[in-house]
Amino acid sequence: MxxxxxxxxxxxxxxxxxxxxxxxxxxxxxxxxxxxxxxxxxxxxxxxxxxxxxxxxxxxxxxxxxxxxxxxxxxxxxxxxxxxxxxxxGHRDELAVRAFYPSLHLNLAADYARLARHDAARSHLRLARAALGTLGDGSHGDGVRTALARLEARLDGADPAGGDTPGPPGQRS
Structure with a gap:
């Protein structure tokens, strides 16, 4: 029991x-x-x-x-x-968390960007990009990839809008 x-x-x-x-x-x-x-x-x-x-x-x-x-x-x-x-x-939990890594690092990158800690933000963007292979081709994976590219562009000064939303609509990532 x-x-x-x-x-x-x-x-x-x-x-x-x-x-x-x-x-x-x-x-x-x-x-x-x-x-x-x-x-x-x-x-x-x-x-x-x-x-x-x-x-x-x-x-x-x-x-x-x-x-x-x-x-x-x-x-x-x-x-x-x-x-x-x-x-x-549990092996299942470990696999589920591996799929979190792109979002975890993307969110940290966005946090550091908001705090004007751009080197730390770029470091977490690199880690997020390296973990993208754990994501599928569905809407969550697509949203994370889009948010990653948007934040990279913003940090590189290529996004004049400078939007703070690091994730897909309705969520950070």
Whole structure:
């Protein structure tokens, strides 16, 4: 029975993260942030890396302050590193997080660009580009590739609009 509960709990956490993300996409940023913060308190700094990565990735989207957004994106990358360095319990989670890497690095690049830390932004753009092979040809992959090119152009001074949106419409990436 305990083993079954452990298998159900991760799905419940992922579902709750998804519900908060849906609130954010529907325009209720504050409620989404509150729910994600409560969930973060539940899973803690030592919770499952997949959940911490996913939660921090989306928590960053709800931040008003660029430094806070960067801090959450760095937490997401750190948790992803735990999954891909052999500390992962589930192979499926590791594969899922590998597909996050282009978005994780793109978001960090956008964070650093907003903070006028262009060398760090370019470094994460290179890492995002190197990880693009993990993405499929669907709308998410296309959106990440488009956002990557847009941010590269902006950093190179080729985008006169200088838009801050690093990801596809409705999400950062």
């Amino acid at each position: 305990v083993e079954r509960q452990e298998q159900v709990a991760p799905d419940a956490i992922t579902t709750r993260i998804g519900q908060a993300v849906m609130l954010h996409h529907a325009g209720d940023r504050e409620e989404a942030r509150d729910r994600l913060l409560k969930l973060w308190a539940e899973i803690g700094e030592d919770g499952a890396p997949f959940h911490r990565c996913t939660l921090a990735h989306y928590m960053a989207d709800t931040q008003d302050d660029p430094d806070a957004e960067l801090a959450w994106d760095l937490r997401a990358l750190s948790a992803a590193g735990e999954l891909t360095d052999g500390r992962a319990a």
